[in-house]
Amino acid sequence: MFARTHSQYWKICSSIRQKRYASGNQTNIIFGANTDVGKTVITAGLIRASGNTSHYVKPLQCGGSDQRFVEKYATNVTSATTLFEWETPASPHYAARVENKPISDEQVITSLKDCLDSLNSPMTWVETAGGVMSPSSSSPDNNGPHHARDKELSWGWVPQADLYQTFSDSMSAVLIGDGRLGGISATLTALESLLIRGYNVSGVIVIEKGYENQKAIQEYASREVDGRTATSTIFRYPESSIVSLPELPPEPEPLDDWYHSEETTKALESFVQVHLNQAWEDCKSAN
Numbered sequence: 001m002f003a004r005t006h007s008q009y010w011k012i013c014s015s016i017r018q019k020r021y022a023s024g025n026q027t028n029i030i031f032g033a034n035t036d037v038g039k040t041v042i043t044a045g046l047i048r049a050s051g052n053t054s055h056y057v058k059p060l061q062c063g064g065s066d067q068r069f070v071e072k073y074a075t076n077v078t079s080a081t082t083l084f085e086w087e088t089p090a091s092p093h094y095a096a097r098v099e100n101k102p103i104s105d106e107q108v109i110t111s112l113k114d115c116l117d118s119l120n121s122p123m124t125w126v127e128t129a130g131g132v133m134s135p136s137s138s139s140p141d142n143n144g145p146h147h148a149r150d151k152e153l154s155w156g157w158v159p160q161a162d163l164y165q166t167f168s169d170s171m172s173a174v175l176i177g178d179g180r181l182g183g184i185s186a187t188l189t190a191l192e193s194l195l196i197r198g199y200n201v202s203g204v205i206v207i208e209k210g211y212e213n214q215k216a217i218q219e220y221a222s223r224e225v226d227g228r229t230a231t232s233t234i235f236r237y238p239e240s241s242i243v244s245l246p247e248l249p250p251e252p253e254p255l256d257d258w259y260h261s262e263e264t265t266k267a268l269e270s271f272v273q274v275h276l277n278q279a280w281e282d283c284k285s286a287n
């Protein structure tokens with residue numbers, strides 16, 4: 001299943017890799033352990049922490065506008081773009097069907113590639129929609145044997161981890177974990193889904209909700225596997241790879257104080273400066 005998706009876009013992928021490495025640009029892809037875990041809040045925080053030359057891209061948006069949130073809270077963002085949007089706040093495959101607005105895998109990948117080619121920035125942040133295995137947008141053109149399909153309509157889709165797999169070795173992945181009860185399992189499941197697809201996962205960031213989920217994820221990743229710690233096989237810097245952020249204030253309170261707090265600022269700045277940059281070097285040298 002994965003090999004087919006990969007080979008389908010292989011040519012596009014190679015050209016992306018060559019161009020991105022040649023220009024020294026770094027592209028990060030943000031995945032979530034689930035929807036509503038704080039992907040956009042953290043992406044805006046990472047952009048705030050990464051200086052003045054960051055671009056934000058949201059390929060699929062269903063209801064609301066994460067782009068507007070990023071523009072509001074990360075005022076240093078150089079550009080923010082949404083590629084495809086639907087009004088229905090639901091899974092992209094469902095929103096596409098109910099609004100009769102199909103977008104195929106190929107359209108998403110080609111449009112994202114064109115967008116990345118047009119940006120000349122040291123740092124780009126691509127935010128996925130929902131969780132790692134949440135569906136892509138559906139389309140009658142998504143009709144390969146690997147597409148999940150509705151029998152009557154035949155508008156197929158793939159999990160987003162498969163959709164973006166073509167970028168797995170040209171982007172550095174960051175997983176936003178789930179701080180809720182049940183979030184340890186959701187985060188570890190999402191992490192494994194990314195790793196088996198070959199993504200370079202540079203770290204996991206969790207907004208805590210009173211359950212110390214980050215600690216459990218770090219403990220699990222640090223256990224011994226075949227005489228080595230699991231963390232050392234996944235993350236180069238185990239201590240700084242799995243990061244926790246303080247609980248968010250209750251809605252609709254603004255997030256300015258949360259972003260300005262020492263705990264949030266320090267955690268995100270060190271993640272961007274030390275960890276992500278190193279992860280990116282690793283990603284480059286592996287190619």
Ligand SMILES: C[C@@H]1NC(=O)N[C@@H]1CCCCCC(=O)O
Binds near residue numbers: 060062090130133
């Ligand atoms: C509704 C939200 N809007 C958006 O742009 N992303 C979210 C999509 C959530 C998809 C969840 C599908 C699932 O995994 O069940």
